[in-house]
Structure formats: structure tokens, C-alpha cells
Amino acid sequence: MTVREFYEMPWIGREHPVFDLTNTVVVGAGPGRGDVDFLADPGLTAIWRERAGDRALAREPLGALRALREPLRAAVDAQANGEPLPDPVREELNGLAAKAPVALRLDADGDLRREETAPGAGPALAREALVLLAGEGRGRIRRCDAPSCGMYFLRTRRDQAWCSVVCGNRARATRRRA
Numbered sequence: 001m002t003v004r005e006f007y008e009m010p011w012i013g014r015e016h017p018v019f020d021l022t023n024t025v026v027v028g029a030g031p032g033r034g035d036v037d038f039l040a041d042p043g044l045t046a047i048w049r050e051r052a053g054d055r056a057l058a059r060e061p062l063g064a065l066r067a068l069r070e071p072l073r074a075a076v077d078a079q080a081n082g083e084p085l086p087d088p089v090r091e092e093l094n095g096l097a098a099k100a101p102v103a104l105r106l107d108a109d110g111d112l113r114r115e116e117t118a119p120g121a122g123p124a125l126a127r128e129a130l131v132l133l134a135g136e137g138r139g140r141i142r143r144c145d146a147p148s149c150g151m152y153f154l155r156t157r158r159d160q161a162w163c164s165v166v167c168g169n170r171a172r173a174t175r176r177r178a
């Protein structure tokens with residue numbers, strides 16, 4: 001990934017909301033090819049919050065974001081590897097999601113509104129993760145294997161190995177050079 005792409009974080013706010021939090025680590029893109037963690041660098045955290053937009057997740061305190069990211073990454077990583085979720089991860093997400101009741105309200109126009117009643121964004125995101133993992137994510141979550149990426153995504157083709165066209169081009173160019 002080029003430095004420019006990296007700071008623009010074009011993948012944040014574009015995929016499933018769960019990936020907005022899991023995809024805050026760029027694999028092999030740091031000095032000495034270590035990983036770059038957006039939640040470990042105040043400048044990158046600020047850009048990430050901006051990219052995440054006006055959703056509750058963007059306003060979540062840093063400690064809560066880090067704590068929530070751990071089971072979410074473990075869960076999507078297991079699915080990307082075709083493995084069952086580790087029991088403690090599954091239980092943690094189940095427990096978190098149980099703290100996110102949704103209130104239904106009928107408004108004056110006769111429309112039904114869903115309102116999150118839990119304080120903070122964590123429980124609702126955990127609930128969305130359960131729906132993703134058991135539903136559209138099942139068998140479709142992949143981890144991009146292009147150099148300097150490692151983002152999780154929902155594949156749209158069976159053989160899709162990269163999260164984006166940019167990553168596909170970079171991976172092919174690297175292969176040609178090798």
C-alpha cells in the first residue's frame with residue numbers, strides 16, 4: 001500500500017461496519033515492515049474517526065475501541081481461515097451483543113423506528129458481527145493477501161484474493177518482480 005492510500009483509508013466506511021474496526025491494522029506496512037495500527041498512533045486514530053463518519057463507533061473512546069477490536073478480529077480471522085470461532089471469542093461477542101437491546105418506536109407518521117438503547121457503540125457492533133458471521137460473511141470473509149494490506153473483506157467471487165483493484169495490481173506487480 002502506498003503511503004497516500006494509507007492515510008486516505010479508502011476502505012473505511014465502504015465495507016460492512018464490522019470491518020471498519022477490524023481493518024485498522026495494515027499488515028507489513030510499517031518501518032521495517034512491521035504492522036501499522038491506526039489505534040496506536042494519535043494522528044491515524046484521528047483520521048480514522050473522521051473516515052468512520054458520524055456513526056457512534058467514531059466517537060467511542062480509544063480503550064473501548066481497542067477492547068472491542070480484539071474479539072472482532074479474532075472472529076473474522078477465524079472465518080477467513082475457514083476455522084470455527086474459538087469458544088471464548090464467540091462467548092465474548094454473544095455477551096456483548098446481549099447488552100444491545102433495540103427499542104422499536106412507532107412515530108407520528110406511522111413509521112417504525114429502531115433505536116439503539118445501549119450506551120456506546122460496542123454492543124450494537126457486536127450484534128452486527130453476529131449477524132455478519134452467521135449470515136452474509138459465512139464462507140465469504142477473506143483476508144487480502146496483497147503486500148502491505150491484510151484487510152478483511154467479503155469476497156464477491158469464489159477465487160477473489162484481494163480486497164481491491166489497487167491491491168490486485170500491486171500483488172501482480174510484486175509477483176512479476178519476484
Ligand SMILES: [Zn+2]
Pocket residue numbers: 144145146149150151162163164167
Ligand atoms: Zn488489500
